[in-house]
Amino acid sequence: MLSRTADHLFWMARYMERAENTARMLDVTMQARLLPQSHNQENRSLRAVLRISELEPAFLERGEPLTQESVLRFLVSDPRNPSSIYCFLQAARENARAVRGTLTTEAWETVNSTWLKFTQLLKDDLLAIDPGSLFEWVKYRSHLSRGVTTGTAYHDDAYFFTRLGTFLERADNTARILDVRFLDAEREPRDLSDSSAQLEDFYYWTSILSSVSALEIYRKVYRDVVTSDRVIDLLMLNRSMPRSLLAALDGVCDNLKKLRNDYSHDCEREAGKLRAELQYADIPQILEGGLHAYLTQFLARVYELGNRVSETFLLLPVA
Amino acid sequence: MVPMRSYNEMQRESGDVRAHYDRFCQWLSRQPGETMARKRAEADLVFRRVGITFAVDGDLSGTERLIPFDLIPRIIPPDEWQMLQNGLRQRVKALNMFLHDVYHQQNIIRAGVIPAEQIYTNAQYRPEMQGVDVPRDIYAHIAGIDMVRAGDDESGAFYVLEDNLRVPSGVSYMLENRKMTMRLFPELFVQNRIAPVAHYPDLLLESLRSAAPPGVDNPTVVVLTPGMYNSAYFEHAFLAQQMGVELVEGKDLFVDDNSVFMRTTHGPQRVDVIYRRLDDDFLDPLAFRNDSALGVPGLLSVYRAGRVVLANALGTGVADDKSIYPFVPDMIQFYLGEQPILNNVPTYQCRKPEDLSYVLAHLPELVVKEVHGAGGYGMLVGPASTKAEIESFRARLIARPHGYIAQPTLALSSCPTFVESGIAPRHIDLRPFVLSGKNVSMVAGGLTRVALREGSLVVNSSQGGGTKDTWVIEK
Numbered sequence: 001m002l003s004r005t006a007d008h009l010f011w012m013a014r015y016m017e018r019a020e021n022t023a024r025m026l027d028v029t030m031q032a033r034l035l036p037q038s039h040n041q042e043n044r045s046l047r048a049v050l051r052i053s054e055l056e057p058a059f060l061e062r063g064e065p066l067t068q069e070s071v072l073r074f075l076v077s078d079p080r081n082p083s084s085i086y087c088f089l090q091a092a093r094e095n096a097r098a099v100r101g102t103l104t105t106e107a108w109e110t111v112n113s114t115w116l117k118f119t120q121l122l123k124d125d126l127l128a129i130d131p132g133s134l135f136e137w138v139k140y141r142s143h144l145s146r147g148v149t150t151g152t153a154y155h156d157d158a159y160f161f162t163r164l165g166t167f168l169e170r171a172d173n174t175a176r177i178l179d180v181r182f183l184d185a186e187r188e189p190r191d192l193s194d195s196s197a198q199l200e201d202f203y204y205w206t207s208i209l210s211s212v213s214a215l216e217i218y219r220k221v222y223r224d225v226v227t228s229d230r231v232i233d234l235l236m237l238n239r240s241m242p243r244s245l246l247a248a249l250d251g252v253c254d255n256l257k258k259l260r261n262d263y264s265h266d267c268e269r270e271a272g273k274l275r276a277e278l279q280y281a282d283i284p285q286i287l288e289g290g291l292h293a294y295l296t297q298f299l300a301r302v303y304e305l306g307n308r309v310s311e312t313f314l315l316l317p318v319a
Numbered sequence: 320m321v322p323m324r325s326y327n328e329m330q331r332e333s334g335d336v337r338a339h340y341d342r343f344c345q346w347l348s349r350q351p352g353e354t355m356a357r358k359r360a361e362a363d364l365v366f367r368r369v370g371i372t373f374a375v376d377g378d379l380s381g382t383e384r385l386i387p388f389d390l391i392p393r394i395i396p397p398d399e400w401q402m403l404q405n406g407l408r409q410r411v412k413a414l415n416m417f418l419h420d421v422y423h424q425q426n427i428i429r430a431g432v433i434p435a436e437q438i439y440t441n442a443q444y445r446p447e448m449q450g451v452d453v454p455r456d457i458y459a460h461i462a463g464i465d466m467v468r469a470g471d472d473e474s475g476a477f478y479v480l481e482d483n484l485r486v487p488s489g490v491s492y493m494l495e496n497r498k499m500t501m502r503l504f505p506e507l508f509v510q511n512r513i514a515p516v517a518h519y520p521d522l523l524l525e526s527l528r529s530a531a532p533p534g535v536d537n538p539t540v541v542v543l544t545p546g547m548y549n550s551a552y553f554e555h556a557f558l559a560q561q562m563g564v565e566l567v568e569g570k571d572l573f574v575d576d577n578s579v580f581m582r583t584t585h586g587p588q589r590v591d592v593i594y595r596r597l598d599d600d601f602l603d604p605l606a607f608r609n610d611s612a613l614g615v616p617g618l619l620s621v622y623r624a625g626r627v628v629l630a631n632a633l634g635t636g637v638a639d640d641k642s643i644y645p646f647v648p649d650m651i652q653f654y655l656g657e658q659p660i661l662n663n664v665p666t667y668q669c670r671k672p673e674d675l676s677y678v679l680a681h682l683p684e685l686v687v688k689e690v691h692g693a694g695g696y697g698m699l700v701g702p703a704s705t706k707a708e709i710e711s712f713r714a715r716l717i718a719r720p721h722g723y724i725a726q727p728t729l730a731l732s733s734c735p736t737f738v739e740s741g742i743a744p745r746h747i748d749l750r751p752f753v754l755s756g757k758n759v760s761m762v763a764g765g766l767t768r769v770a771l772r773e774g775s776l777v778v779n780s781s782q783g784g785g786t787k788d789t790w791v792i793e794k
Contacts, residue, residue: 002565003582098547100370101560113368157584261585313584 005099006161007314012095012111013165019088020142021173022075025052027135028211030068032203044184046071052180053083072131077122085138086122089115092145104152107145114141160255164309167251172302174212174243178235179295181208185228205231212243232291233283245298249275252305259313267312270305274298325730326468326475327744328393339396339792342510347391355390358503359737362388365502371495371553387785388496389736390503393747393767400514400763400791403466403477403751406660407761409651411462411753414482414638416654418458421637422448432653433646441643442691443636445599447606451623453632454530455756460630461523461594462753463487466661466765468732475732478662480748482647484631484639486596489786490752491554493766494519494561496788512793514763519752520561523594526756527562530628531591538591540564541581543572545597545613550781555596569597574617579627592628599633641690641724642668664729670721678725679716682709685725686776687716700776702728731776734787736769746770748778749789763791 029049046066050056055074058081064070078084093115100108118138121127126134146166153159185204205226209215214234221238222230239246253275256268286294329340336344366385395403420427421438422445428435438444463483468475497516501508524540531538544555546568559566571581572590580587595602601611606619621627637643645666648659667674667685678685682701689697699712716723733744751765767787768778778784 001584002567002571003584004568004571005565006584094547097370099556099566100553101556101566105369108370109368112370116367161584259584263586 001102001157001161003314005102006157007310008095008099009102009158009161010165010309010314012092012099013162014169015088015092015095016111016142016145017166017169018173019085019092020139021170021177022053022083022085022088023135023138023142024211024213025049025177026072026075027132027139028207030131030135031210032207042068048180048184049075052176055081055083058083069128072127076127076131076134086118089118089138102158104149106152107149110141110145110148114145117141157259160258161313164252164255164259167248167255168302168306168309170243171245171248171252172299174235174245174248175295175299175302177208177211178232179292179299182228182232182291202226209234214241214243217241229283229287232286236286237278237281237283239279246275246278249278256309261313264312267305267308270301270308274301274305324471325744325746326470326732328468328732328734328747330735339394343392343394343507346507346510355737359390362390362499362503365499366495369495371491386492386780387771388499389769389771389785389787390500391735391737391742392500392788392790393734393749394790394792395764397792397794399477402660404761404763406477407464407751407753408759409655409657409660410464410479410482410647411459411755411759413651413654414462414484414647415456415458415755417650418484418632418635418638419456420654422451422458422634427650427653430653432649433643437642437646438637441637441640443599443634443640445634445637447619447623448632448634452625454532454625454628457530457755458632458635459484459638460526460530460632460755461487462755463489463750463765464753466749466751467729467747468749469729476662478664478729479647480664481641482639482644483750484635485598486631487750487752488551488554488596489750489766489768490519491557492786493752493764493789494557496766496786500788511790514791514793516762516764519762520558522754522760522762523558524562524564526754526760527592527594527630529756530630532625532628535591539589540592540594541567541572541590543567543569543593543595543597545569545601549596551596558594569601569612569614572615572618574615574621577621577624577626579615579618579621590627592630594630599636602629602633641666641688642670642721645724664726667725669716669723669725674725675716675720678723679713682713684728686728687712687723687725690722690724700728703774703776728776731770734767734769736771736785736787738771738773743773745773746776746778747787763793764789 026049029045032045043066046068047056049071050059053075059071059074062074064074074081074084076085079086081087093111096103096108096111103111121134121137149159149162153162205228206215208231209218209226212235218226218230218234221234224230234241234244236245238244239250241247249271253268253271256264256271260268328337329344330336363385366388371385417427427433428438464479465481465483466477467480468477470476493516527540528538540562541564542555542559542562544552544566546552549555556566565581567581572579573582573587574580575587579590579593581590597613600607602614603616603618604611604614605616607614618627619633622629622633645663645668648663651657651659667678669675669678678687682699683704685701687699687701699709701709704712731746731748734747735742736745738745747767747769749765749767751761753759753761767789768780769785769787770776770778771783771785775783780786
C-alpha cells in the first residue's frame with residue numbers, strides 16, 4: 001500500500017487512542033475529587049494530570065490559575081493546545097479524511113461523526129455541565145471506532161497499520177500514567193499505620209486501576225487487597241490485561257510481523273527485544289532499579305520504535 | 320428582471336403534467352409536507368456524516384460546505400435520452416479526433432475549417448504534445464458535456480453549453496444523489512423503471528485500463544489528487560475507493576529509469592495509468608509551473624515517451640475552450656461526415672469585428688463569457704445585470720474583445736424544486752459524463768445542477784447552485 005496512506009492510518013489510530021486515554025485519565029481525576037481532599041492534594045493531582053502529558057510548563061505559561069476548570073478546558077476543549085482531546089479528535093479525523101477511500105464507509109463515518117458531534121457537545125457546554133458523561137462519550141467513541149474497524153475492515157496492511165498505531169500509542173500512554181502516578185506516590189509517602197492514610201492509599205490505587213478499566217480485572221486476578229506492587233504487575237506484565245505494557249507490545253509485534261517487508265528486520269527486532277524484556281521481567285527487580293528509571297527508558301524506546309516504524313514503512317528510500 | 324418563459328420539465332403551461340412525470344407527481348401529491356421536510360433534514364444529516372462536502376477553495380482551515388440536494392428528481396424520458404446519448408457519442412468522438420489532429424497533421428487547419436491562430440494563440444495548446452502518440456488516440460477519456468434545454472413549452476430543445484475535457488467533476492454527486500433518493504424513497508424505484516447509474520466507477524476503471532500503454536497486460540491505475548484541501552477532494556477519494564485503486568498525491572509518485580513509481584510500504588511500485596485530477600500546469604514542476612508542489616518532477620518526459628498514460632491527456636484544453644466551441648459542429652462534419660445531432664448555442668465571437676459590434680449593441684440581452692473562464696466567474700448575464708454592471712463590462716469587452724464570446728440568453732428549462740416558500744420552478748442544466756476507452760460509454764443521465772435563487776441562470780456550486788437526482792426512464 002501507499003506509504004503515505006499507511007502513515008495517515010497509523011496516526012489516525014494513535015490520535016484516537018490518545019484522545020481515549022486523556023479522557024480516561026481526566027475521568028479518574030474527576031472522580032477522585034469527589035472524595036474529601038485537602039487543597040494541597042487537589043493541586044497535586046491536577047499537576048500530576050498535566051505531567052502525564054508533559055504539559056505542565058505549557059499550562060503554566062498561560063498564567064491561568066491552577067483550577068479544575070482551567071485544567072479541564074486546557075486538556076479537553078482548547079484548540080490552541082495540540083494535546084487537548086479537541087486537537088486529538090480533529091487530528092484523527094483529518095488523518096482519516098486524507099485516506100477516507102481506504103477506510104470502510106462505516107469506519108470513516110464513525111471518525112467523522114465523532115469529530116462533528118464532539119464540537120457540538122462542546123457548544124452545548126457539556127464539559128461544564130457534566131464532564132464525566134463527556135469523558136464516557138469519548139471513551140465510547142474510541143471503542144466504537146476500533147470495533148467498527150475490526151468488524152468491517154478487510155484484514156490487510158491498512159488494517160495492520162491501524163492496529164499498530166493503536167498498540168504503540170497504548171504502550172506509551174499506559175507507561176505514562178504509571179510513571180506519573182507512582183512518582184506522585186513516592187513523593188508523598190503515606191504512613192500506612194494511620195487508618196485514614198490507608199484508606200487514601202486504597203482509593204489512590206483503585207483510581208489508577210479504574211483509569212485503565214482494570215479494577216474488576218484486578219479483583220478477579222488477585223482476589224486480595226489492592227497493593228502497589230500488584231498494580232504494577234498487572235499493568236505492566238500481565239499479557240491478558242488488554243491495556244498492560246506487555247499486551248500492547250504483543251499487539252505491536254504481531255502486527256509488525258504481518259507487515260514484514262525487505263527493510264523491516266531491525267524494526268521487528270527492536271520491538272521483539274522490548275517485549276521479551278517485559279515478558280521475563282519481575283517486579284522486585286524492576287523496583288530495585290527504580291520504577292521511574294525503568295519507565296523512562298521504556299518510554300524512550302517506544303518513542304524510538306515509533307520513529308523506526310516511520311523510517312521502515314513510511315519513508316522508504318527511492319528505488 | 321422580467322421572468323423569462325421557459326420550458327418546465329414537469330408541467331405544460333396549461334398545467335397538465337408531462338407524461339414521464341405523471342407517476343412521480345401522483346406520488347408527490349400524496350406525501351404530507353412534514354414527511355418531505357423530515358426527509359430533507361435526513362438527507363442533510365447523512366450528507367454531513369458521510370462527509371459529502373466540498374472544501375471552499377483556498378481556505379486552509381478546511382471549512383466544508385454541503386452542496387444543497389433537492390428531493391425532486393429531474394426526469395428524462397427514454398426517447399430523449401436516446402437522442403442525447405447518440406449526440407454525446409458523436410460529439411466526444413469528434414472532439415477526440417480533433418485533438419489527435421491538432422497534435423499531428425492538423426488537417427482541419429489545412430482544410431480551412433478552423434483558423435490556425437485559434438489554436439496557436441490558445442493558452443491551452445501544448446506544443447510539447449505535438450507528434451506525441453497516445454494509446455488508442457484518446458485524449459479526453461472523461462468528458463463532461465454541459466447541456467441545457469431551452470425553447471418554448473412544446474419544443475424544448477437541448478443545447479450543448481460547454482464541453483469539459485480537462486478535469487470535469489461532479490460525477491460523485493450524481494452517484495451519491497442516486498444513493499440518497501433510493502435511501503429516502505425506495506418505493507419510487509419500485510414504481511418507476513429508472514436506469515441505474517451505480518456502475519459508473521466500473522465503466523471508468525474499464526476505460527482507464529483499456530487506455531494503458533501498449534504491452535502492459537495488467538495496468539496499475541491510480542487517481543492523482545491535489546490533496547484534501549482541494550474543493551473536489553471528496554470526489555477524488557470516492558472514485559479511487561469505488562475503483563479499488565490508490566489515491567495518490569504528487570509526493571507519493573516519483574520518476575526513475577524513465578518510469579513512474581509510487582512509494583509503497585513494500586517499496587516502489589510501477590504506475591501505468593494516472594487518472595489525474597490536477598490541471599496541466601501543475602503536473603510537472605520541471606516542465607510547467609516550478610512553484611507547484613502538487614506534481615511529479617520528470618513526469619512529462621515519461622509521458623511523452625509513452626511509458627505512462629495521463630487521463631485526460633495533456634493539452635485537451637485546446638478543444639474545450641470557448642473560442643473553439645463554435646467550431647465543434649464543423650468538426651463533426653469534417654471528421655465523421657455526419658450532421659451534428661446536438662445543437663450548439665449560437666455564439667458571437669467578439670474577436671470578429673462584425674460580431675463585436677452586434678454584441679456591443681445588444682449587451683442587455685446577451686450572456687457574455689470569458690473565453691478561458693470557468694465556474695461561472697467573469698461572465699455577464701445581460702438581462703440580470705444593472706446598467707452600471709453592463710457599462711463596466713462593456714469597457715472590459717472593448718479593451719480585450721478576443722477574450723470574450725457572447726450568446727443569446729437562453730431561457731433555461733426549469734424543474735420544480737423545494738424552496739423556502741414551498742415548491743417552485745428553478746432553472747437547471749445537465750452534465751452527462753462520457754467515457755472513452757476501447758468503446759465510448761456512459762451511464763444514463765448525469766449530474767443535474769439547479770440554480771436555487773429565483774430567476775438565476777447560474778447553476779455552479781461555487782455560486783450557490785444545488786443538485787438533483789437525474790432519472791432516465793427505461794423503455
